Amino acid sequence: MRDSKLMGQVTQVFQPPLYWQQFEDLTQSIVEMVYGVPTADKIGRPGQAQDGVDVYASRSRVGAVGVQCKRLDDLDENNHPLPGGPISRKLLRSEASKAMEFQPALDVWVLATTAKRDAAAQRQARLLDEEQRSIGRFQVLLWFWDDYVTWLNAFSDLQKRYYDQIIGIRSARDQDRLIIETIATAFHRPAFTDPLGQEHFDDLLQALKDTQAALRTGELVDRQSRHVIRKAVGGWRYLEEPAWKAGLRDLDGELTALRGLLVEGIKDGRLAQRHGYLDISDLSLARELDRRRHGCLTRLNDLLVRAALPPL
Known part of the structure; x- marks a missing residue:
């Protein structure tokens, strides 16, 4: 699906939205623009039967249009x-x-x-379309993410509405800052600020794992739902600035050491769990855990300042 306005221009590559609701919102806007309707409607809510339609537009130039959205690699509320x-x-x-x-x-x-885009799926859609139209039913179409990227490049309003942060990226350093901002968000949690005895051990260990995962992958996961709530293009290995990359690599190592101390303390009895919460009888271990926790934040804040970003 090409647009003459795009010929000879460099186009921007966009990643799919993180959540299926966002994909539906984007699809709703695309239906309105592609089919020239002032308003398309989203049908129902999660859990309701929708008869194969998530977005509906009536009285378009081709008649009534229904779109079923299938978001790749997402999870429902369960x-x-x-x-x-x-x-x-x-x-x-x-x-x-x-x-x-x-x-x-x-x-x-x-x-x-x-x-x-997949040739085998396109072939199945063509066969089904021919079958349906031969008996007087609706036309069948497949939209792939490749098509969405084309429309996003064709319609500047869509870019501004859904991808304003990406549009603002003008250089490798801008991209690095976006990665660092996402990673910094992962450190903004009680695991690094609250007294150790106030945190449930399992929650504390999971928080450290999630923070390290964000550092390595650029994906920030919600503590309760386990859904990805923010995502950059990658973790610290994707940084272009050598000093920033080295700083986050060292921070990754600090998190590994911190997690190791916690697990070792539980195993050898220096850390106990009372009703699931930490009871630290070894004061030297408590001081070392706090030193490492605060050291992680100090390293991160130093990097944020160097990247001209606000510290935590």
Whole structure:
């Protein structure tokens, strides 16, 4: 799906939204722009039967349009995988059969996915489209994330609305700052600030694991839902600035040492758990744990200042 306005121009690459709700929001806006309707509606809420349609637009230039969104690699409120990924013949036909029950009847039905364009899936969509139209039913289309990237480059308003932070990136240093900001957010938690005895041991250890995961991957996970709530393009290994990269590499090592001390203290009895909370009888170990916790924040704040970012 090409636009003559894009020919001869360098285009921006965009990553899919983190949450399926965001993907639906983006799809709603794209339907409005692509089909020239003032308003498209999102159908229902999570858990409600939607008859194969998440976004609906009536009275478009092609009639009634319904879109079913399939976000790749996301989780629902119960932490179960949501449908997504490669579009199989079975999935395509199953979703299309649901859309046949939608009222009023559709003229165009779209299965939209964050998956990359796939020739086998396109072939199945063409066959299903021919089959449906031969018996007077709706047209069948597949939208891949590649198509979304094309539309995002064609419609500047969409870029500003959904990707303003990415548009602001003009250099490798800007990208580095975005990674560092995401990592810094992971350190803004009680595991590094509250007295050790106030934190449940399992929660404390999980918080340190999540912080180190953010440092290495650029993904920040919510403590309760386990959903990814913020994501950069990668962790410290993706930084271009050598000094910043070295600083975060050392910070990664500090977190490994801190986690090791906690686990070792539990194993050898210097740390005890009372009702799940830490009881530290070894004062030298308590001082060492606090020194390392505060040392992590000191290292991070030093790096934030050097990157012209506000310290924690």
